[in-house]
Amino acid sequence: MTTLTYVYADSTAVLGPLATYAEPHCYDLCSEHSERLTVPRGWEVIRLAPDPESLRPSADDLEALANAVREAARPRDTAPEPSAELGRRGHLRVLRNPDNT
Numbered sequence: 001m002t003t004l005t006y007v008y009a010d011s012t013a014v015l016g017p018l019a020t021y022a023e024p025h026c027y028d029l030c031s032e033h034s035e036r037l038t039v040p041r042g043w044e045v046i047r048l049a050p051d052p053e054s055l056r057p058s059a060d061d062l063e064a065l066a067n068a069v070r071e072a073a074r075p076r077d078t079a080p081e082p083s084a085e086l087g088r089r090g091h092l093r094v095l096r097n098p099d100n101t
Contacts, residue, residue, distance in 0.1 A: 002034040003027070013039045016048035
């Protein structure tokens with residue numbers, strides 16, 4: 001996977017490693033589409049090769065995975081919360097007065 005970034009002012013398209021956050025004019029592409037990319041006539045394509053070390057899981061990746069597994073395994077309170085909604089009429093809702101609970 002790569003991120004495609006357009007730089008309109010320079011008539012350039014840059015293909016590089018996946019971006020960590022979204023920006024305007026950025027699109028994530030699968031490897032098939034990044035290999036077949038074409039740009040408008042007169043534009044330049046810059047292909048940045050990813051650092052092989054950055055493709056391996058990092059300590060942060062492993063810690064995030066461990067935290068997600070711990071969170072998923074944590075028992076949850078399954079008691080349903082009382083509904084504040086008493087009724088509906090079209091798009092309108094009748095809500096319970098929180099002072100009368």
